Amino acid sequence: MAIRAREAVVAEFLRKALAVEPLGVAKLDMMARAAGLLGEHQYITQAKLFRRAKDALGIRSVRNGFGKGGGWSWEWPPASNVPATSSARHEPSTPREPVVPREWVQGVARLEQHRPPPDIPRHRWTQVVKDCHAFLNSPEAERAAQLGWRTIELFGCKPNYPFSYLGEAGLLWHVNGGKVIKVHRTWAVIDHSVNRSPHTFYRRDVDPEKITLAWQLRPKR
Numbered sequence: 276m277a278i279r280a281r282e283a284v285v286a287e288f289l290r291k292a293l294a295v296e297p298l299g300v301a302k303l304d305m306m307a308r309a310a311g312l313l314g315e316h317q318y319i320t321q322a323k324l325f326r327r328a329k330d331a332l333g334i335r336s337v338r339n340g341f342g343k344g345g346g347w348s349w350e351w352p353p354a355s356n357v358p359a360t361s362s363a364r365h366e367p368s369t370p371r372e373p374v375v376p377r378e379w380v381q382g383v384a385r386l387e388q389h390r391p392p393p394d395i396p397r398h399r400w401t402q403v404v405k406d407c408h409a410f411l412n413s414p415e416a417e418r419a420a421q422l423g424w425r426t427i428e429l430f431g432c433k434p435n436y437p438f439s440y441l442g443e444a445g446l447l448w449h450v451n452g453g454k455v456i457k458v459h460r461t462w463a464v465i466d467h468s469v470n471r472s473p474h475t476f477y478r479r480d481v482d483p484e485k486i487t488l489a490w491q492l493r494p495k496r
Contacts, residue, residue, distance in 0.1 A: 281324055282324055282327060282328060284312070285312060285324045285325055285328045286328040286331065286332060288306075288307065288310060288312060289325070289328055289329065289332060289334060289349075290332070292306055293334065293349060293350060293351060296350075297337065297348040297349065297350030297351075298348060298349060298350075299339070299346055299347070299348050300318075300319060300320060300336075300346065300347045300348065300349060301346065303319050303349060304318050304319055307319055307325070312324075312325075313325075319349075320347075329349065333351070333352055334349050334350065334351060334352075335349070335350060335351075335352055335414070336348070336349060337349075337350055337412070338375065338380065338411060338412055375411065375416050375417050375420055376420055376426070378426055379411060379416065379420075379426060379429070379430070380411060382426070382430065382488060382489070382490040383404075383407045383408060383411055383430075383489075383490065385490040386403075386404045386407060386408075386489060386490055387404070387494060388400070388401045388404045388405070390494035390495060391494065391495055392492040392493060392494060392495060393493075393495045394435055394436045394437075395436075395437065395438065395492075399438060402451060402452055403447065403448060403489065405452075406447050406450040406451070406452070406453075407430065407447050407489065409450075409454065410429075410447060410450070410455055413454075413455065415455045415456070415457065415458045415463075418458045419458045419463075422458060422459070422460045423460070424446075424458070424478065426488065427445060427481060427483055427486055427488065428445050428446065428478050428479065428481070429445045429446050429447055430445050430447055430488050430489045430490070431443075431444065431445040431481060431486040431487065431488055431489075432444040432445065432448055432486065432487065432488075432489060432492075433485070433486065433487070434486075434487040434491075434492065437492075442479075443479070443481055443485070443486065445479075445481075446463055446465075446476050447489070448489075449465060449474070449476050450465055451467070452467070452468060453465045453466055453467035453468060453474070454466045456473070461477060461478050462475055462476060462477045462478065463475070463476045463478075464476075
């Protein structure tokens with residue numbers, strides 16, 4: 276089968292597989308093997324035909340959970356319609372995979388809501404942990420990585436009494452129950468809940484020797 280014809284077959288497979296709901300990558304692997312589109316030891320995230328079709332169709336990757344129990348799913352973008360025909364002829368020259376750094380995912384997975392550092396109130400620590408998880412599960416995490424935001428600019432803080440030094444803290448310490456709705460190269464917008472207007476956070480040039488990461492703070496004994 277010609278390469279372009281095989282691309283059309285793979286694109287049609289993905290349209291049908293994801294038409295009802297998002298599917299985990301592991302399940303898609305099994306379905307693709309059953310359909311004869313993958314070899315026994317091949318995976319859709321590594322197969323060029325699947326990566327090209329994914330990008331051409333606008334399918335996105337979403338992280339579900341963290342740590343050993345987490346995984347990736349493929350889904351259509353919000354409010355999108357499943358394309359009726361293959362757009363493989365418009366494929367980009369370089370396929371793109373998710374670019375959320377593993378350090379962010381693994382670091383946030385280490386945060387424990389029930390074990391706050393001794394100099395942070397439990398309710399505030401709980402909110403920071405929730406905000407970090409929500410950010411990683413949003414498209415803005417991938418966008419931040421693409422724009423070159425450093426780990427320390429997102430999750431960094433003073434090693435002692437971080438809420439007393441928010442001027443030197445990273446983006447996620449300022450969310451406080453809101454939502455990061457847009458990340459730009461030098462700033463980000465945080466949408467707060469009722470009766471609070473959006474807040475703009477600007478990237479800061481911090482001294483790495485004076486800043487630590489949220490998951491490096493020692494929990495209360």
